[in-house]
Amino acid sequence: MSPGILAVLLLSALPASAQTALGRAKAGDVPSVGEGREVSASGAKAVAGDPAEAAKALAIAEEAVKEREVPAWTRKLLESQVIPALKQGCLFIVKVDEKDIPGSAAVYDSDLDAIKTPAIDLRSPDSRAKTLHELVHAGQDGARKNQMREDSEAEAYEVQVEYLMRGRGVLAEAEGGLVGIKSADVAAMGAVDRVLVYRYAAANVKAGRADLNDFSDASGMRFKGDKSSDVRQYFEDMAETTAGSAKNEWAMATNIGAMVGSGVRNTKEFLEKDGLTRCR
Numbered sequence: 001m002s003p004g005i006l007a008v009l010l011l012s013a014l015p016a017s018a019q020t021a022l023g024r025a026k027a028g029d030v031p032s033v034g035e036g037r038e039v040s041a042s043g044a045k046a047v048a049g050d051p052a053e054a055a056k057a058l059a060i061a062e063e064a065v066k067e068r069e070v071p072a073w074t075r076k077l078l079e080s081q082v083i084p085a086l087k088q089g090c091l092f093i094v095k096v097d098e099k100d101i102p103g104s105a106a107v108y109d110s111d112l113d114a115i116k117t118p119a120i121d122l123r124s125p126d127s128r129a130k131t132l133h134e135l136v137h138a139g140q141d142g143a144r145k146n147q148m149r150e151d152s153e154a155e156a157y158e159v160q161v162e163y164l165m166r167g168r169g170v171l172a173e174a175e176g177g178l179v180g181i182k183s184a185d186v187a188a189m190g191a192v193d194r195v196l197v198y199r200y201a202a203a204n205v206k207a208g209r210a211d212l213n214d215f216s217d218a219s220g221m222r223f224k225g226d227k228s229s230d231v232r233q234y235f236e237d238m239a240e241t242t243a244g245s246a247k248n249e250w251a252m253a254t255n256i257g258a259m260v261g262s263g264v265r266n267t268k269e270f271l272e273k274d275g276l277t278r279c280r
């Protein structure tokens, strides 16, 4: 079947919103899923932020820093880029209907310096986690952290997952940038969750703090206090073997995986981030 016929079939089978996204993709523009660049037809950067949503995002970012709900590097990014921009009003939060963002709960638009999201629900851990994901993208932009799409997405998704794990008490920050793990069996967790667990566990053994590894996995071993080089190697191997599944997980979650087949998303695409331009 020729690509042309496939496109016609796809177009006839898809809802209008997805057709618009595909249409833009074919026109050389990129629809926003998780992160993207989306300029209006005229190219004008006419977009208005919602102060009430920005206030919610600011509350989430400030609490994440104060309560150490995200890793140290994320707290630095929030403090140096995101919080000042939200306070200054130069990072926009634009409230949209979920149906207007095909396949994604929220997106960061690095051209418009705007997060487009359905109303943020401060009582929902999931909504807060997704907001932090987009705030990480805004921080990456502010820091002009030019990255391949897959690296940019992996970072943001890991923060989202780690925030929820810290909220559940599975992960807790210890001294010296170490992160303690407290869980019975991690085998049933998501792949990204497990990569984080094994990565932190290896670092704990390396730092002589095997006491922080209070967990078990499918191996049936109890790791607390085990400081052998074998167990450290085991953690490193597990982090590596789980990385592939983890990538699939965030690719699906951020809709990259689903879009790759249609050529809409290129994970190796280099994202030129021009900073938070209204903040200058």
Ligand SMILES: [Zn+2]
Pocket (backbone or CB within 6 Å): 033, 034, 035, 133, 137, 152, 153, 156, 157, 254
């Ligand atoms: Zn993203």
